[in-house]
Amino acid sequence: MFAGTGSDVGKSVMAAAFCRIFRQDGYNPAPFKAQNMALNSFVTPEGLEIGRAQAVQAEAAGVPCHTDMNPVLLKPSGDCTSQVVLNGRPAGNRDARDFFSERGRAELVREVHAAYDRLAGRYNPVVLEGAGSIAELNLRHVDMVNLPMARHAGASVILVADIDRGGVIASLYGSVMLQAEEDRRLIGGILVNKFRGDASLFAGGVRMIEDLCGVPVVGVAPYFRDIYIEEEDSVMLRTKKLDAMRGKVNVAVVLLPHMSNFTDFNVLERDGRVHLFYTASPAELLKADIILIPGTKNTLGDLCELRRGGLAQAILQASRNGATVMGICGGYQMMGMEVCDPDHVEGDTERLPGLGLLPVTTRLTKEKITRRVTFRMAAGADICHGYEIHMGETAFLPGAQAPALTYPADETPADTAVPLTGDSSLPDASAHGCLMNNRCMGTYIHGILDNAPAVDLLLQPFLDRTSSPAAFDYAAFREEQYDKLAAHVRRHVDMELVYSILNR
Numbered sequence: 001m002f003a004g005t006g007s008d009v010g011k012s013v014m015a016a017a018f019c020r021i022f023r024q025d026g027y028n029p030a031p032f033k034a035q036n037m038a039l040n041s042f043v044t045p046e047g048l049e050i051g052r053a054q055a056v057q058a059e060a061a062g063v064p065c066h067t068d069m070n071p072v073l074l075k076p077s078g079d080c081t082s083q084v085v086l087n088g089r090p091a092g093n094r095d096a097r098d099f100f101s102e103r104g105r106a107e108l109v110r111e112v113h114a115a116y117d118r119l120a121g122r123y124n125p126v127v128l129e130g131a132g133s134i135a136e137l138n139l140r141h142v143d144m145v146n147l148p149m150a151r152h153a154g155a156s157v158i159l160v161a162d163i164d165r166g167g168v169i170a171s172l173y174g175s176v177m178l179q180a181e182e183d184r185r186l187i188g189g190i191l192v193n194k195f196r197g198d199a200s201l202f203a204g205g206v207r208m209i210e211d212l213c214g215v216p217v218v219g220v221a222p223y224f225r226d227i228y229i230e231e232e233d234s235v236m237l238r239t240k241k242l243d244a245m246r247g248k249v250n251v252a253v254v255l256l257p258h259m260s261n262f263t264d265f266n267v268l269e270r271d272g273r274v275h276l277f278y279t280a281s282p283a284e285l286l287k288a289d290i291i292l293i294p295g296t297k298n299t300l301g302d303l304c305e306l307r308r309g310g311l312a313q314a315i316l317q318a319s320r321n322g323a324t325v326m327g328i329c330g331g332y333q334m335m336g337m338e339v340c341d342p343d344h345v346e347g348d349t350e351r352l353p354g355l356g357l358l359p360v361t362t363r364l365t366k367e368k369i370t371r372r373v374t375f376r377m378a379a380g381a382d383i384c385h386g387y388e389i390h391m392g393e394t395a396f397l398p399g400a401q402a403p404a405l406t407y408p409a410d411e412t413p414a415d416t417a418v419p420l421t422g423d424s425s426l427p428d429a430s431a432h433g434c435l436m437n438n439r440c441m442g443t444y445i446h447g448i449l450d451n452a453p454a455v456d457l458l459l460q461p462f463l464d465r466t467s468s469p470a471a472f473d474y475a476a477f478r479e480e481q482y483d484k485l486a487a488h489v490r491r492h493v494d495m496e497l498v499y500s501i502l503n504r
Helices: 011-024 052-061 105-120 137-142 147-153 168-177 199-213 235-239 262-270 299-308 311-320 330-335 452-465 474-492 495-502
Strands: 002-004 030-032 035-037 041-043 049-051 072-076 081-086 089-095 126-128 157-162 187-195 217-222 249-254 274-279 290-293 324-328 338-340 351-353 360-363 369-376 383-390 393-396 434-437 440-443
Touching: 002 011, 011 030, 011 052, 011 126, 011 157, 011 474, 030 052, 030 105, 041 052, 041 369, 041 383, 049 052, 049 072, 052 474, 072 105, 105 126, 105 147, 126 147, 157 168, 168 187, 168 199, 187 199, 187 495, 199 217, 217 474, 217 495, 249 262, 249 452, 262 274, 262 474, 290 311, 290 330, 290 452, 299 311, 299 330, 299 338, 299 351, 311 324, 324 330, 324 452, 330 440
Parallel strands: 002 157, 030 126, 035 072, 157 187, 187 217, 249 274, 249 290, 290 324, 324 440, 338 360
Antiparallel strands: 041 049, 072 081, 081 089, 338 351, 360 393, 369 383, 434 440
């Protein structure tokens, strides 16, 4: 288990690194996190939902992702409320006080342990990830992610600390010494992460940590910038700011308060033709060539925020000025004529007007759609892949004249690809999206921009300004990054000591 002295110390990345290392060393590893809190999720091959971090770790391990790798996923929908996804399916909304109470917790613990036991029967080793800090004493009685999970799994714990934020010796000493004796014995090693500068200057610090904590330091891993692993949350997105670049297509992603699945834009960020940035500034949106409205866990709430902050007006003005606007999932819902919530899926508001950019209307539903999809961007074009995670159905308005954005994967070149018009021949706006024109479109498909045909369609109106090479192979790029990460960790971690800790 990779546990932490706090949040964002690098547990997820280290778990991914060791998934790849164990695979390289001939083992059959798989990741596991009992409970994850994230808006960035993924769909398994069975059409069920897990945290994106565990999907990334599974990819690093070279195995299909499965709900047993993340049996409990919390998707925040407000300051104190989250949707609980249990074994890949929504199990209702819970407020924080209720979720962290002991009442009903035993059932969740049983489900978590059963998922781990199934996983451990198929893979070896299982690479567990903790959550937050192992020293949250006020939550210890309801903790099912950190050392109580390690006890059930019989896992050796490597405690990860972030030296870049300061106070690393104090945080490590406090984290170890605040544990009960039985839990302290589980901590087999310490990994100091995100070191900047000459690590030899910290040799005295390593000795102090080992003397104070009575635990060996397995390594001091430097901070890296040249290795790209998908981020678990959106904390760093605000650092990717507008710096409009000549010779590039400037793409703005709207920073929504409840933004989800921001990994939809990772390929664009690495496309040599594109300069991508995230913003909640109306003025910056007006400088973009393309505006992307991402998914959200709270469509109606974020739609209100777009209007309150002037972003809605900026998006409409940018569209009139010739910018492309594309919505994905919740962003697609917002681009329609209205969003209705008669069943109060998101709250008390039953209806709000949308941005009016697409001739569609959305009704939010209690049933969540989670599935992987294959499609084409045109009849007979290359097959593309993506996935859907949404609670809502979108339909064209009666008499609307607009084609679908995507086409069924089994459609042949002989099939018609002309716009579908008239009530009886309208395409399925939920399944195939809406292409109002080449500068206004929406879809429910997450990962659509991982596909070169979709990126080419999005960028086509602006390609005369760039001479950069075409889009690259993102799948091959990710594989290369996992190998680079594994090599980075091997250089700075005593792998012989790690294996001895696992075999003790």
